[in-house]
Amino acid sequence: MSLIEYKNSAHGFSVAPMLDWTDRHCRVFHRKLTRHAWLYSEMVTTGAIIYGNNLPRFLGHEFDEPVVLQLGGADALELAHCAKLGEEWGYNEINLNVGCPSDRVQNNMIGACLMDHPKIVSEGVDAMKQKVSIPVTVKSRIGLDDNEDFNKLVDFVGGIIEAGGNGVILHARNAWLQGLSPKENREVPPLRYDWVRRIKQTFPDFSIAINGGIATPESGLDFLKNEQDLPALDGVMLGRAAYENPYLLSSVDNLYYQDNAPIPSRQQVLESLYPYIESHLQDGGKLHQVSRHILGLFHGMPGGRLWRRYLSENAFKEGAGLEVVETALQKVNDEIYRMEQAS
Structure with a gap:
């Protein structure tokens, strides 16, 4: 369009x-x-x-x-x-x-x-x-x-x-x-x-x-x-x-x-943001300046609270980098896997 x-x-x-x-x-x-x-x-x-x-x-x-x-x-x-x-x-x-x-x-x-x-x-x-x-x-x-x-x-x-x-x-x-x-x-x-x-x-x-x-x-x-x-x-x-x-x-x-392109998953959306986060950090920015906007990405999903809590507690720390986001995502995936196994 x-x-x-x-x-x-x-x-x-x-x-x-x-x-x-x-x-x-x-x-x-x-x-x-x-x-x-x-x-x-x-x-x-x-x-x-x-x-x-x-x-x-x-x-x-x-x-x-x-x-x-x-x-x-x-x-x-x-x-x-x-x-x-x-x-x-x-x-x-x-x-x-x-x-x-x-x-x-x-x-x-x-x-x-x-x-x-x-x-x-x-x-x-x-x-x-x-x-x-x-x-x-x-x-x-x-x-x-x-x-x-x-x-x-x-x-x-x-x-x-x-x-x-x-x-x-x-x-x-x-x-x-x-x-x-x-x-x-x-x-x-x-x-x-x-x-x-x-x-x-x-x-x-x-x-x-x-x-x-x-x-x-x-x-x-x-x-x-x-x-x-x-x-x-x-x-x-x-x-x-x-x-x-x-x-x-x-x-x-x-x-x-009326755009019928495939809808990306939450994880795909997040991973597509990684280059921007890395660029922001390389330019002297802080992780929390970006991460505060993505706290709700897993709203209502298994692991969503773990995601939000981990980012909130760690993104403000000195030297926080992309690994904080990746660890938070892993917590979400671990929780989803745990629930699938339990069912």
């Missing part, structure tokens, strides 16, 4: 941007599981890019396309500048974060609080569109705090469309800016999947994807079908479920992109 067929991350399947989680090492690992899913960077603030004096740290990535750079910011000129840099660094899409409810983003007037400032969002989208040739999308919640005004969400999305945006990924919960932690914000506000479908009904020609509470790629397929009198959506985004049980991603290419 050529890149042009992917359109933008509001189509098909994507893995959500997760702060401190979806870094470049995580994306390399996830790409071993799915060739086609859209992978996101962590949210990077415009200030970090402009004033951090370390573009490789904030913009560097492997050949993991299609890949999205998610920006956090509110100043249109700064967003445009950083979007242009993102395109120059090889990203296939720019996404504006209008969904993160943490205190850190609230204090800087970015993230979810921008839902109350739709003009700032539309001006930012317009400025970025004028600077880049790649798609520009927005990821947001469906509202703030106890606001239950669907028309406000209509106006918000309408402003993005008028600004030339290419798609919206809607986390189908309100964001509570006071009284809930970021973790609680992912679990406590009620899910309103019908609101996302109603937005698609309102803007049938605009790309709309859904996020929030979706447990597996298989269950996500339901959102790509009509539901009673509400239309099908264009895309599905998984977050924590895909991170905590990453082997879920191995089914994505077949389910969402």
Whole structure:
């Protein structure tokens, strides 16, 4: 499948941007599981890019396309500048974060609080569109705090469309800016999947994807079908479920992109990551910087707890190398063999 067929991350399947989680090492690992899913960077603030004096740290990535750079910011000129840099660094899409409810983003007037400032969002989208040739999308919640005004969400999305945006990924919960932690914000506000479908009904020609509470790629397929009198959506985004049980991603290419290539085993996925781990270590990196992302590879499998425990206890040690991962894998295989013999 050529890149042009992917359109933008509001189509098909994507893995959500997760702060401190979806870094470049995580994306390399996830790409071993799915060739086609859209992978996101962590949210990077415009200030970090402009004033951090370390573009490789904030913009560097492997050949993991299609890949999205998610920006956090509110100043249109700064967003445009950083979007242009993102395109120059090889990203296939720019996404504006209008969904993160943490205190850190609230204090800087970015993230979810921008839902109350739709003009700032539309001006930012317009400025970025004028600077880049790649798609520009927005990821947001469906509202703030106890606001239950669907028309406000209509106006918000309408402003993005008028600004030339290419798609919206809607986390189908309100964001509570006071009284809930970021973790609680992912679990406590009620899910309103019908609101996302109603937005698609309102803007049938605009790309709309859904996020929030979706447990597996298989269950996500339901959102790509009509539901009673509400239309099908264009895309599905998984977050924590895909991170905590990453082997879920191995089914994505077949389910969402009709790619019938053989699905690799967990061990094959792991072994395909070995050259990257060795290269990272040779460049002065630490094993735990990569291994922390693969702790869930054997989730729910015999030996999965042994795998997780051994890596957690040994990958941080000074001089830890690939042999730590190989030993952890052997523990999994030994446990599988033990259970087979016992049965």
